[in-house]
Amino acid sequence: MKFLVCISKVPDTTSKIGFTDNNSKFNEAGVQFIVNPYDEWYALVRALELKEANGGSVTIITVGEQSDEPVMRKALAIGADEAVRINAKSDDSFFIAKQIAEYAKNNSFDVVLCGKETINFNSAQVPATIAELLDMPLVSLATKLDINGNTATLERDVQGGSEVVEVQTPFVLSAAKGMAEQRIPNMKGIMMARSKPLNVVEPVSVEAHTEILSYELPSGKTECKYVEADKMDELIELLHNEAKVI
């Protein structure tokens, strides 16, 4: 079984977030980057587990620049067999999905795995767009994946319970928490990653559909106000006049 896992680079959750160029660009200075946790902990690790159990190969793919290679090496150190970098920088979900879909089409994979979203942009559009472009089914927000022959069984969290979905390969999924446990690269993996192939492929030409105009930080934490339990009128008054939410 051939797995393709989409990996993206995101700022570490402890990074100080700031912007440059009139708030139109994310300021990367001093920021530590990590593999998007949904890609790494769930999608990649589950693909590796299935490969280890049933054979096959795990390819990781990133649409990015050379500065994305450290996170790709980490994915190789965790156990992926080879890496592909589509040499382009873009924040546009359609552009990214199109690049991945093109590569996937030409290299026929059985399962394309994505994280459910990146923790920086959270737009969650790439998996569905890839599926659409490949004309394959999508199982989104999957928390469990098992494969038997050509049939995959997945679980999704739904309100108050879970849903079990069956789908034939090939298909696309987006992975949510629960699909696997984080794997920390060990020294053997890091050593092996040195010589695993990381192929750079030029992008196909695609028009971006969106453009980021500016970023804004959320307003700082506001103070917490306590209202005595028997003064409900005061609470309503505050919610109405001060917080303006009712």
Place this chain on the structure above:
Amino acid sequence: MAKTDLFEAPDYYNIDDLLTDEQKLVRDSARAWLKKEVSPIIEEYYEKAEFPKQIIKGLGEIGAFGPYIPEEYGGAGLDQISYGLLMQELERVDSGVRSTASVQSSLVMFPIWKYGSEEQKKKFLPKLATGEFMGCFGLTEPDHGSNPGGMTTNIKDKGDHYLLNGAKMWISNAPFADVAVVWAKNEEDRIKGVLVEKGMKGFTAPEMHGKWSLRASTTGELLFDNVKIPKENILPGRDGLGAPLSCLDSARYGISWGAIGAAMDCYDSALRYSKQRMQFDKPIAAFQLTQKKLAEMITEITKAQLLAWRLGSLKNEGRATTAQVSMAKRNNIEIAMNIAREARQIHGAMGITNEYPMMRHMMNLESVVTYEGTHDIHLLITGMDITDIPAFS
């Protein structure tokens, strides 16, 4: 209940920019593993005064044992800065855990790799790298600490074997070691490296008790009573005091990084605590005196990082001198000790409990400032280096 390890490493001067991607991956992987596997249990083992043996396999997997030993002997073939970063991460969690890795890497694997025969390397190094074998290093004796050249442990040539007699003291990992690299004098008064294996007749390694420091590391004696040593167990590559001292150079270099880890952990805890702890209606971080403490801590950590990084670069080029290593070891431990105390003060009464790591680091550092050459001996090494006048005796 075990606490979550919230540690965030300070990098005030973007020193990460000086590191390669692989160095960062090695460090971050070690950090993640330690947070998950060791942080939750370290206080318990410290209090029990026991080395957590269950982590040995994992330590081998993260590359803590002989990371710079070539791959053909089971090492990871990493550079010296990666080794330093690993020691930093280990000591960030506990100096005792770092000590175990330092001894295994620099005091056991290093001499076998540098001075051992091909058979010795093949026999011991791969197993030491995984932790299947643990090793210890016997130099210090009851009457010879700072002056190891005066040792009395000795070997006598008996034709087809040697007879080893004497005693070593303060030996990290001794009670559970499978192999001890022991330094002993021959009939010509030359210091030789001897590989003493567990189970050899006349060899015992009782544990030493009552340490208030480095409690999560096991320390013992090595007692030799007419131990028959096969000739192939002598390290053929080098003799004289320079041989063990070269091992100490390697270990001390790692310690200079390790101490930064302990300092970072204390600083990180103090920074977080001071922003949360309210007194006089303000977080205590809002007071100038607290800020002075924190600002001085991060300044000293940053200086120590640069010292260690530069020393690592010199080591990678094979140019680091013993005296340069002494300066880094001495400085970085001193700043770590000061930071541990100041950080403890910032935590007020909470700082004396096992909820926070400062007291443990503080107590650990008392060993770290003593072993591998005391604080004052390193000062004398610097003094000798700059004046050309030895002031040891």
